[in-house]
Amino acid sequence: DAGVIQSPRHEVTEMGQEVTLRCKPISGHDYLFWYRQTMMRGLELLIYFNNNVPIDDSGMPEDRFSAKMPNASFSTLKIQPSEPRDSAVYFCASSLYSEPANEQYFGPGTRLTVT
Amino acid sequence: ELKVEQNPLFLSMQEGKNYTIYCNYSTTSDRLYWYRQDPGKSLESLFVLLSNGAVKQEGRLMASLDTKARLSTLHITAAVHDLSATYFCAVDGLWTGTASKLTFGTGTRLQVTL
Numbered sequence: 001d002a003g004v005i006q007s008p009r010h011e012v013t014e015m016g017q018e019v020t021l022r023c024k025p026i027s028g029h030d031y032l033f034w035y036r037q038t039m040m041r042g043l044e045l046l047i048y049f050n051n052n053v054p055i056d057d058s059g060m061p062e063d064r065f066s067a068k069m070p071n072a073s074f075s076t077l078k079i080q081p082s083e084p085r086d087s088a089v090y091f092c093a094s095s096l097y098s099e100p101a102n103e104q105y106f107g108p109g110t111r112l113t114v115t
Numbered sequence: 116e117l118k119v120e121q122n123p124l125f126l127s128m129q130e131g132k133n134y135t136i137y138c139n140y141s142t143t144s145d146r147l148y149w150y151r152q153d154p155g156k157s158l159e160s161l162f163v164l165l166s167n168g169a170v171k172q173e174g175r176l177m178a179s180l181d182t183k184a185r186l187s188t189l190h191i192t193a194a195v196h197d198l199s200a201t202y203f204c205a206v207d208g209l210w211t212g213t214a215s216k217l218t219f220g221t222g223t224r225l226q227v228t229l
Binding site: 031033042043045048050055056091093095097100101102103104105106107108109 | 146148150156157158159160163165203207215216217218219221222
């Protein structure tokens with residue numbers, strides 16, 4: 001398996017622009033997670049899905065952020081409009097919920113820079 | 116709310132030395148995960164600890180779990196430069212109804228010097 005795939009790997013955009021990050025989870029996994037990592041705040045869980053349904057979006061910072069999972073093999077995280085404070089590395093992770101463990105597998109991340 | 120604390124946050128150690136990273140968590144959980152992150156890279160799973168007293172070893176790293184003390188340790192034996200990375204522990208919400216969700220610690224940045 002190719003693992004979790006994210007695109008783009010790097011994104012530089014100007015403040016006010018719309019940004020869309022993409023993720024393809026590992027085939028067969030039923031959970032998908034979006035994280036954000038910054039030096040100041042560490043690793044934060046933004047939202048996660050189970051079987052394409054959003055379960056918990058309490059970590060989404062504000063209404064400018066939205067996430068969708070239209071099918072089992074694709075998810076997007078959109079920021080509109082983007083702001084400089086959104087600059088971070090965004091990771092997507094997936095897992096297959098099973099006993100006894102619930103290991104998450106991370107994608108390579110998208111480094112977002114908003115100028 | 117489940118909280119996970121790691122210490123130290125930063126560790127500089129010489130090659131050949133031993134040291135331990137500590138991970139404390141705030142609520143009952145029987146499952147703890149250790150991840151490694153190299154600079155500019157993603158997180159890679161190292162260990163999954165599933166019960167009280169569990170011990171896992173891989174090379175110079177050994178992880179253990181004490182669920183009664185809500186403590187996990189990651190012990191480094193005879194450190195080598197290749198172990199330089201940031202190490203995260205994470206706990207799932209098994210007993211809080213969110214078993215699928217991991218709460219991560221702040222990470223410990225390990226720097227092994229020659």
